[in-house]
Amino acid sequence: xxxxxxxxxxxxxxxxxxxxxxxxxxxITPASEIAHAAARWFPSVGREFLQxxxxxxSINMVYGAxxxxxxxxxxxxxxxxxxxxxxxxxxxxxxxPGVVVNIMRAGPGLGNVYPExxxxxxxxxxxxxxxxxxxxxxxxxxxxxxxxxxxxxELSFKYLTPAIVLADGLLGQMMETLALPEREMPKPxxxxxxxxxxxxxxxxxxxxIRPTALEQEAHNxxxxxxxxxxxxxxxxxxxxxxDAELVLVAYGISSRIARTAAEALREQGVKAGVFRPxxxxxxxxxxxxxxxxxxxxxxxxxxxxxxxxxxxxxxxxAGARYQPVGLCNRMGGMVVTVDEVxxxxxxxxxxxxxGEPSGRLS
Amino acid sequence: xxxKKTVGMYESFVRSGQPTRATHYCAGCGHGIIHKxxxxxxxxxxxxxxxxxxxxxxxxxxxxxxxxxxNVGAAHGRAPAxxxxxxxxxxxxxxxxxxxxxxxGAIGFNNTFQAASxxxxxxxxxxxxxxxxxxxxxxAPTTLVGMKTTTSPFGRDPLTAGYPLHVCEVLNQLKAPVLxxxxxxxxxxxIMQARRAVRKALEIQRDGKGYAFVEFISPCPTNMGLxxxxxxxxxxxxMEREFPLGCMRDNSATAVPRAPVAPAxxxxxxxxxxxxxxxxPVAEADEAFKEQRLKxxxxxxxxxxxxxxxxxxxxxxxxxxxxxxxxxxxxxxxGSAACSVVVSGKPIGSPAVDRPDVLVCxxxxxxxxxxxxVRPGGLVIVDASVPLTMPAxxxxxxxxxxxxxxxxxxxVPQAANxxxxxxxxxxxxxxxxxxxxxxALDASFKKKPALVEKNRxxxxxxxxxxxxxxxxxxxx
Ligand SMILES: Cc1ncc(C[n+]2csc(CCOP(=O)(O)OP(=O)(O)O)c2C)c(N)n1
Numbered sequence: 001x002x003x004x005x006x007x008x009x010x011x012x013x014x015x016x017x018x019x020x021x022x023x024x025x026x027x028i029t030p031a032s033e034i035a036h037a038a039a040r041w042f043p044s045v046g047r048e049f050l051q052x053x054x055x056x057x058s059i060n061m062v063y064g065a066x067x068x069x070x071x072x073x074x075x076x077x078x079x080x081x082x083x084x085x086x087x088x089x090x091x092x093x094x095x096x097p098g099v100v101v102n103i104m105r106a107g108p109g110l111g112n113v114y115p116e117x118x119x120x121x122x123x124x125x126x127x128x129x130x131x132x133x134x135x136x137x138x139x140x141x142x143x144x145x146x147x148x149x150x151x152x153x154e155l156s157f158k159y160l161t162p163a164i165v166l167a168d169g170l171l172g173q174m175m176e177t178l179a180l181p182e183r184e185m186p187k188p189x190x191x192x193x194x195x196x197x198x199x200x201x202x203x204x205x206x207x208x209i210r211p212t213a214l215e216q217e218a219h220n221x222x223x224x225x226x227x228x229x230x231x232x233x234x235x236x237x238x239x240x241x242x243d244a245e246l247v248l249v250a251y252g253i254s255s256r257i258a259r260t261a262a263e264a265l266r267e268q269g270v271k272a273g274v275f276r277p278x279x280x281x282x283x284x285x286x287x288x289x290x291x292x293x294x295x296x297x298x299x300x301x302x303x304x305x306x307x308x309x310x311x312x313x314x315x316x317x318a319g320a321r322y323q324p325v326g327l328c329n330r331m332g333g334m335v336v337t338v339d340e341v342x343x344x345x346x347x348x349x350x351x352x353x354x355g356e357p358s359g360r361l362s
Numbered sequence: 363x364x365x366k367k368t369v370g371m372y373e374s375f376v377r378s379g380q381p382t383r384a385t386h387y388c389a390g391c392g393h394g395i396i397h398k399x400x401x402x403x404x405x406x407x408x409x410x411x412x413x414x415x416x417x418x419x420x421x422x423x424x425x426x427x428x429x430x431x432x433n434v435g436a437a438h439g440r441a442p443a444x445x446x447x448x449x450x451x452x453x454x455x456x457x458x459x460x461x462x463x464x465x466x467g468a469i470g471f472n473n474t475f476q477a478a479s480x481x482x483x484x485x486x487x488x489x490x491x492x493x494x495x496x497x498x499x500x501x502a503p504t505t506l507v508g509m510k511t512t513t514s515p516f517g518r519d520p521l522t523a524g525y526p527l528h529v530c531e532v533l534n535q536l537k538a539p540v541l542x543x544x545x546x547x548x549x550x551x552x553i554m555q556a557r558r559a560v561r562k563a564l565e566i567q568r569d570g571k572g573y574a575f576v577e578f579i580s581p582c583p584t585n586m587g588l589x590x591x592x593x594x595x596x597x598x599x600x601m602e603r604e605f606p607l608g609c610m611r612d613n614s615a616t617a618v619p620r621a622p623v624a625p626a627x628x629x630x631x632x633x634x635x636x637x638x639x640x641x642x643p644v645a646e647a648d649e650a651f652k653e654q655r656l657k658x659x660x661x662x663x664x665x666x667x668x669x670x671x672x673x674x675x676x677x678x679x680x681x682x683x684x685x686x687x688x689x690x691x692x693x694x695x696x697g698s699a700a701c702s703v704v705v706s707g708k709p710i711g712s713p714a715v716d717r718p719d720v721l722v723c724x725x726x727x728x729x730x731x732x733x734x735x736v737r738p739g740g741l742v743i744v745d746a747s748v749p750l751t752m753p754a755x756x757x758x759x760x761x762x763x764x765x766x767x768x769x770x771x772x773x774v775p776q777a778a779n780x781x782x783x784x785x786x787x788x789x790x791x792x793x794x795x796x797x798x799x800x801x802a803l804d805a806s807f808k809k810k811p812a813l814v815e816k817n818r819x820x821x822x823x824x825x826x827x828x829x830x831x832x833x834x835x836x837x838x
Contacts, residue, residue, distance in 0.1 A: 001634070002642055002678075003636075004642070004671075004675065013633070016632075017629055021451055022451050029691050043626075044626065044632055045627060045628065045629050045632050046624070046625070046626030048450045048451065050447075050450060052443070053473065053476035056443070056473075057446075057472075057473055057476070058443075060436065060440035060443035060444050060473075061443045061444070061446055061447035061450075063436070063437075063440075063443075063447070064416070064434070064436070064443065064444030064447030064448045065447040065448070065451040067434045068414070068448040068451040068452045068455065069451075070447075070451035070452070072447065086437055086440075087437065087440070090436075094435070112691070113691035113692070114691070170687060170714065173687060173688055173690050174685055174686060174687040174688075174713050175671070175674065175687075176684070176685050176713075177642065177644075177678060177683075179644065183630060184628065184630060195414045195432030195455075197411070197412045197413065197414050197432060197448075197454055197455025197456065197457075198412070198454075199411040201432060202410070202411055202430070202432055205433045205434075206434045206435065207426065208435060209435055256712050256713060257711065257712040257714065258711075260710075260711030261712075263711065335714050338711075338712055338716060338717075339716065
């Protein structure tokens with residue numbers, strides 16, 4: 001069964017097939033269709049939809065629903081995402097699962113509603129206070145808006161940690177064919193830790209407070225171990241990389257542009273490929289290092305170089321040989337064009353040793 | 363306090379480290395009394411297994427040391443949001459939001475106000491001790507005028523710090539709350555009244571009747587700078603003058619219990635029967651198919667976005683890969699509309715169309731903005747009302763067609779986009795078969811079947827016009 005839907009609608013379909021019980025959200029462009037679809041569809045299948053009074057409320061509602069062992073979803077864009085950092089930190093601290101979808105728009109501040117990827121660091125590096133990070137998945141198609149929302153629920157409940165689906169205005173607004181999931185995911189059993197308002201969960205306690213330094217340190221050590229264990233869930237995809245002399249490294253919508261650019265480059269005799277992480281946290285560092293080793297690499301992103309910085313850091317942390325990586329980016333809602341990527345790739349290849357910086361476009 | 367064994371509390375408070383019977387509260391503090399009133403009513407009403415207390419941030423943060431029921435700790439001020447979600451997720455749960463005056467009246471006041479306004483199913487127990495106890499006696503929204511605190515060292519000055527916040531009175535402006543009452547725990551007589559209010563609030567939860575709010579005037583000897591007895595007297599004299607006790611509203615007798623949830627279909631059944639479902643075949647790879655990148659532009663209301671969707675739907679019927687991406691946000695409200703469609707024989711990379719193969723222009727601004735980007739060998743279809751103020755790029759064909767005028771003359775002014783669809787079909791520039799473009803056109807009127815025939819007619823009129831006026835060499 002297929003449907004031709006917006007990325008934003010696909011998120012809701014994915015959430016419903018994941019067994020999501022409740023949606024809380026506050027309107028913001030370009031994420032609002034997620035709330036619209038949830039408002040239309042959730043009640044039809046006996047699930048809760050509530051328009052919250054603000055994003056601080058939305059995320060704390062996700063916290064509350066999770067504490068009660070429910071699968072909860074909220075969606076927003078930059079300004080709302082900033083407000084949600086409080087709740088995300090509390091969820092991480094209380095080992096609570098739940099999914100937040102960020103349909104990124106241009107910032108900082110009010111910025112505008114056009115596509116950007118400028119919330120990368122906020123999503124991937126924690127964003128709120130304290131020693132935590134979230135699961136962060138990066139869809140690149142309407143199909144993945146659905147599938148990775150389902151996977152976000154799965155990982156979130158497997159590791160009891162909040163998960164973020166990091167997309168952008170273009171992915172949210174565009175329509176593509178979606179193949180509906182085969183079946184609804186089985187509900188996780190939360191009886192051992194959640195409060196259901198039942199005799200068997202009466203003794204359960206959901207808090208993020210650890211009153212002594214010793215307890216808090218132990219908790220933080222445990223959180224870090226959990227994040228290390230999550231590494232096996234890292235996912236990536238390569239396109240035309242086997243014989244590539246140049247690898248375009250990009251996630252989300254940028255990887256779609258990179259894909260077209262790689263095809264255009266090949267038509268012009270340049271062997272280009274694409275490496276794309278589907279999970280940004282955990283990051284598929286070993287696969288990235290393997291793919292770009294001995295080749296030139298060019299990051300394509302719709303932000304200031306946040307992803308580029310992280311690629312360099314991930315290579316360094318993986319212990320791979322230092323390798324400069326070029327950057328081709330636009331910001332502010334300007335979407336990098338295929339022609340721009342092609343030109344940057346050629347500059348990258350023309351410049352000296354593999355990976356010598358090709359200069360920023362903007 | 364009564365010496366009888368308190369029910370609903372743990373035998374000893376192990377969660378605070380060493381097991382102990384002593385609470386973490388200071389002597390003379392009202393919090394402990396309020397915990398007892400709550401747990402007692404919870405047990406007496408048979409609600410212990412169903413109860414979930416949302417603990418605040420403030421001196422009440424450790425409520426879970428004592429209260430033997432489900433416990434959740436919320437961020438500062440967010441207990442109403444957390445409680446809202448717990449009850450919406452678990453209707454059988456009895457939700458208690460326990461909050462201090464900084465937590466509820468300052469940082470979380472909007473959360474409280476909105477939860478009350480929605481009539482969430484929860485009992486809110488609000489501890490008004492006129493100060494921020496936990497953080498060292500700072501001024502609270504409820505601090506009395508002239509009262510000295512660590513952040514109002516010269517006494518609260520209403521000219522700079524405003525006046526004490528009367529939370530019950532503010533909430534009493536709202537329609538949804540079932541119970542709003544202010545009580546005190548400063549002496550035994552008052553505690554008896556407080557006990558009745560707590561019970562009522564929990565009965566309302568037991569019966570699924572809605573939002574209940576109970577405020578407690580509560581002594582804080584430590585931060586009031588008084589001994590236990592004087593702090594209690596301060597509550598009864600000074601605080602009650604500002605915050606008179608009493609029940610402001612009790613609609614519990616007439617409030618209607620909420621209806622049980624109606625059974626609903628499962629997700630799979632829902633989508634199987636969903637009217638928005640399109641039964642299109644899955645796309646198939648076809649290396650021979652030349653990818654087409656199209657851009658549709660004009661004014662909002664000209665059907666630009668649906669024209670694009672129609673082409674994308676035709677592509678789906680033909681087992682092509684396709685993407686559709688609209689202009690959105692303020693751009694749209696400014697009156698212009700645009701969308702990009704890609705049709706391909708393989709999975710599509712960029713859905714953005716920077717260099718269109720085909721550009722459809724229904725107004726002048728979009729012609730001027732987008733025509734220069736059309737690829738050599740590409741085509742611009744422009745409405746005849748648009749003056750060609752500038753030449754198209756070299757190697758780009760331009761077809762001007764009176765789509766708006768024709769549709770007007772045929773009596774369907776909103777159908778200029780159908781005329782443009784006919785032009786795309788006749789010019790053979792989408793790589794898609796006319797039968798699929800027509801089938802997609804039909805499908806777009808699924809909800810208004812009367813328009814199907816009409817639009818087919820317009821489509822053939824447009825085709826006839828093209829036959830007469832456009833040389834066949836332009837096609838393809
Ligand atoms: C976001 C945030 N800001 C500030 C604090 C610090 N803080 C903890 S408790 C508290 C005030 C508590 O006062 P109140 O709600 O009146 O409760 P009481 O301690 O008097 O019972 C504050 C400001 C916090 N925990 N979180």
